Amino acid sequence: xxxxxxxxxxxxxxLIGGSLALKLIEQEYKVYGFVRDLxxxxxxxxxxxxxxxxxxxxxxxxxxxxxxxxxxxxxxxxLISGTLREIQPFLKPNSITTDVGSVKSLICEESKKFFRxxxxxxxxxxxxxxxxxxxxxxxxxxxxxxxxxxxxxKSLAPELISxxxxxxxxxxxxxxxTDAHKHDQAVAYISHLPLLLSIGLLETVNSIETQELxxxxxxxxxxxxxxxxxxxxxxxxxxxxLLSLNLEQINTCFRDFSELSKKLLDK
Amino acid sequence: xxxxxxxxxxxxxxLIGGSLALKLIEQEYKVYGFVRDLxxxxxxxxxxxxxxxxxxxxxxxxxxxxxxxxxxxxxxxxLISGTLREIQPFLKPNSITTDVGSVKSLICEESKKFFRxxxxxxxxxxxxxxxxxxxxxxxxxxxxxxxxxxxxxKSLAPELISxxxxxxxxxxxxxxxTDAHKHDQAVAYISHLPLLLSIGLLETVNSIETQELxxxxxxxxxxxxxxxxxxxxxxxxxxxxLLSLNLEQINTCFRDFSELSKKLLDK
Numbered sequence: 001x002x003x004x005x006x007x008x009x010x011x012x013x014x015l016i017g018g019s020l021a022l023k024l025i026e027q028e029y030k031v032y033g034f035v036r037d038l039x040x041x042x043x044x045x046x047x048x049x050x051x052x053x054x055x056x057x058x059x060x061x062x063x064x065x066x067x068x069x070x071x072x073x074x075x076x077x078x079l080i081s082g083t084l085r086e087i088q089p090f091l092k093p094n095s096i097t098t099d100v101g102s103v104k105s106l107i108c109e110e111s112k113k114f115f116r117x118x119x120x121x122x123x124x125x126x127x128x129x130x131x132x133x134x135x136x137x138x139x140x141x142x143x144x145x146x147x148x149x150x151x152x153x154k155s156l157a158p159e160l161i162s163x164x165x166x167x168x169x170x171x172x173x174x175x176x177x178t179d180a181h182k183h184d185q186a187v188a189y190i191s192h193l194p195l196l197l198s199i200g201l202l203e204t205v206n207s208i209e210t211q212e213l214x215x216x217x218x219x220x221x222x223x224x225x226x227x228x229x230x231x232x233x234x235x236x237x238x239x240x241x242l243l244s245l246n247l248e249q250i251n252t253c254f255r256d257f258s259e260l261s262k263k264l265l266d267k
Numbered sequence: 268x269x270x271x272x273x274x275x276x277x278x279x280x281x282l283i284g285g286s287l288a289l290k291l292i293e294q295e296y297k298v299y300g301f302v303r304d305l306x307x308x309x310x311x312x313x314x315x316x317x318x319x320x321x322x323x324x325x326x327x328x329x330x331x332x333x334x335x336x337x338x339x340x341x342x343x344x345x346l347i348s349g350t351l352r353e354i355q356p357f358l359k360p361n362s363i364t365t366d367v368g369s370v371k372s373l374i375c376e377e378s379k380k381f382f383r384x385x386x387x388x389x390x391x392x393x394x395x396x397x398x399x400x401x402x403x404x405x406x407x408x409x410x411x412x413x414x415x416x417x418x419x420x421k422s423l424a425p426e427l428i429s430x431x432x433x434x435x436x437x438x439x440x441x442x443x444x445t446d447a448h449k450h451d452q453a454v455a456y457i458s459h460l461p462l463l464l465s466i467g468l469l470e471t472v473n474s475i476e477t478q479e480l481x482x483x484x485x486x487x488x489x490x491x492x493x494x495x496x497x498x499x500x501x502x503x504x505x506x507x508x509l510l511s512l513n514l515e516q517i518n519t520c521f522r523d524f525s526e527l528s529k530k531l532l533d534k
Contacts, residue, residue, distance in 0.1 A: 127489045147487050178483055186479055189472050189490040194495040197464045200528035204520060205456050207527065213452055216445055220414050221457040222394045227494045230459040243531060251532060253471060258525060260474065261467035264510060265518060 003166050007032055007056060008069030012227060013041065015129065015235075017074030018138030021055070023171045026140050032068055045135040065090040070164055072124075073099040075239040081110050081143050084121070091119045096164050098124040098150070102187060102238075103245040104180040108151055120160055123151035123180060125187075126173055131234040144172035151180050157158040188249035192242050193257060196250060198231035199239065270433050274299055274323060276335030278350060280308065282396060282502075283367050283404030284341030288322070290438045293407050297323040299335055312402040332357040336429055339391075340366040344508040348377050350501055351388070358386045361462050365391040365417070369454060369505075370512040371447040375418055390418035390447060392454070396475055398501040411439035418447050455516035459509050460524060463517060465498035466506065 008024055010017045011034040021031050028049060031054075035041040040197055042052070052058055056065075075083050080101045091097065097119065101107050107201045108123040115121045128146040130137065150161075150166050168175055178186075205221075208214035232239070243250060275291055277284045288298050298321075302308040305327045306437040309319070319325055324334075332338060332354055342350050347368045348371035358364065364386065368374050376391040382388045395413040397404065415435050417428070435442055445453070472488075493511060499506070 070398065105311065127487055143284055146489065149487065176483075176486060182480060182483055183487075185485050186403045186484040189475060189484045190492045193471065194468060194491050196528055196531060197468060197495065200524050200533060201461060201464060203531075204460065204524040207523065208456060213449060216443075216455045217453040219443060220394055220416065220450075220453050222413060224456045224461050224498050227497055228464065230494055231491050244534070247532065254528065257467050257471040260470045261463055261521065264463060264466060264470075265514065265521065267511070 003163050003170075004029060006030070006069035006163065007067045009034060009065055009071040010166065011073045011087070012075035012079075013045070013070065013135045013138075014074065014076070015133050015135075015138050015142070016126065017072065018045075018135035019101075019128075019140060020072060020074065020171065022051075022138060023140035023143065024167065025054045027170055028266045029167070029170075032057045032059065032064055033058055034062065034064070041135070042203050047135065062087050062090045065095075067090050068092055068234040069095050070167060070264065071095060071097040073097065073101075076237055077101045077245060078237075080107055082109050085114055088114060088116055091116060093118045094120075096120045096122065096160070098122045098164060100124055100126055102191065102242055104149075104151055104183045106245060120156060122153060122156065122161060122164060124168075125149040125183065126168075126171075127191075128173070129234075131230065133238070141172070146172045146173050147176045148173035149178060149183050151183065152177050167233035184246055184249050188246055190254045192246055192250045193253040195239060195242060196254060197257070198229055199243075201225075202229045202232040270430050270437075270488055273336035273430065274334045275295070276301060276332055277336040278338065278340045278354070279342035279346075280312070280402045280405075281341065281343070282400050282402075282405050282409070283393065284339065285312075285402035286395075286407060286409035287339060287341065287367075287438065289318075289405060290407035290410065291434065292321045292438055295296060296434070296437075299331055300325045301329065301331070302327055308402070314399065314402065319526055329354050329357045332362075333359050335359055337362040337434060338362060340364065340368075343504055344370065344418050344512060345504075347374055351378050352381055355381060355383055358383060360385045361387075363387045363389065363427065365389045365431060367393055369458065369509055371416075371418055371450045373512060375447040387423060389420060389423065389428060389431060391435075392416040392450065393435075393438075394458075395440070396501075398497065400502045401504070408439070409418045413440050414443045415440035416443050416445060416450055418450065419444050451513055451516050455513055455520045459513055459517045460520040462498045462506060462509060463521060464524070465496055466510075468492075469496045469499040 007030045010021050013033050024031050033055045073083050080099050104123045111121045126148040128142050141166045274297050276299045277288050280300050280302055291298050300322045340350050347366050371390045378388045393415040395409050
């Protein structure tokens with residue numbers, strides 16, 4: 001069976017799920033979009049009837065997962081584990097499920113405990129995003145030339161995972177395979193530490209006590225300050241989740257960072 | 268005498284001095300460009316004969332300052348105080364000198380000690396720049412809509428400073444007046460702290476000991492990491508000067524930042 005004949009379920013149509021759906025629909029995949037509240041989704045996200053029709057199905061009912069050969073869980077990070085648990089009874093036998101969460105150890109370890117033995121789970125993390133959340137801001141080119149991490153699982157035969165890989169490749173993303181622990185260490189350095197610094201910087205300037213100095217600082221702030229606080233101004237829910245769910249790794253990075261920065265000032 | 272009939276000296280034709288020269292020449296000001304080594308400047312900076320001719324004079328001789336009514340000192344930050352001292356014997360009586368250094372207390376305090384009583388000095392700092400140094404990278408629009416700080420000096424009558432202000436306004440910049448101490452505090456928060464964080468982040472990732480982890484981290488690094496390390500990759504000489512010449516203020520900001528960031532991780 002070619003991938004194009006497989007039904008792809010996407011749970012959560014925010015920026016990531018929405019962009020993935022748009023890209024796969026563009027390539028004539030059959031996409032089932034799953035949202036919590038269909039009426040609310042349609043009104044709040046201004047989904048056109050054209051877009052609506054382009055889905056094979058737009059549903060709030062996990063029972064429709066019975067038709068899905070490949071499932072992407074694209075809910076907010078903190079809801080991924082719960083969603084993976086919740087969908088167990090509905091999954092199609094032999095289907096492959098993946099997720100797009102930016103922290104992997106916890107999700108991959110937990111899912112091992114409860115995942116159905118007649119289905120497959122592979123953790124994933126597309127290194128793509130913008131500051132703007134929601135389906136309204138999604139676009140099919142989001143993954144173009146971006147890295148998409150898949151968590152290696154030596155218990156799975158390569159041919160089982162190959163349909164998932166083909167679909168990911170068709171988004172324009174480049175697959176990088178590693179284990180969950182290494183992934184979480186690496187993203188702590190290049191994604192979560194930068195986020196922490198960006199939030200810390202913005203809070204530092206916002207917390208200047210003398211109003212006159214604060215006003216002057218913000219008045220003089222230029223492109224350097226802008227680019228350093230861009231991440232802090234992004235998706236607030238995701239930012240909080242990232243810092244709390246990968247805390248141990250981020251603490252290590254922040255210690256390294258603090259030591260090195262102090263040395264810069266001691267020179 | 269209209270500003271256009273005044274001779275403007277620009278000492279140091281790097282990114283800032285060069286862009287200022289190009290902008291003022293474009294507006295038909297008479298610009299004297301001062302460089303350390305004229306032959307080297309012409310060859311290393313690929314100055315066209317057209318550009319060369321557009322200067323009223325291109326010189327390495329401070330004696331030519333005798334013709335200059337307004338002087339901008341645009342050397343690297345660490346050389347500004349020395350240059351201000353060096354030009355004293357050559358300044359035209361009643362001329363106004365300013366500088367473009369990003370740290371102001373030290374320069375303004377020192378200059379008071381030696382500046383000629385028949386000439387005027389006003390500290391300045393255009394909040395403009397790019398990652399690329401040198402005359403080759405300068406362009407007349409650099410200051411458009413950017414803030415340009417002038418350090419208030421109540422001993423100077425407003426009409427004395429007004430020609431300088433007119434020239435600065437003609438670059439498209441917006442003048443902000445404040446005192447040297449407040450300036451240094453404000454830029455520590457919105458310019459030097461961001462720079463320190465950017466350098467610290469880059470060094471943290473570069474110092475990852477395990478090669479495999481470092482490779483993975485750099486492989487997964489995306490636009491967030493790029494924008495957070497942009498400042499660190501800028502003008503290295505300027506970066507070092509900034510951190511060392513405004514150290515006390517930066518230390519204060521970094522302490523505030525460290526406390527707030529630790530709180531974010533303790534949540």
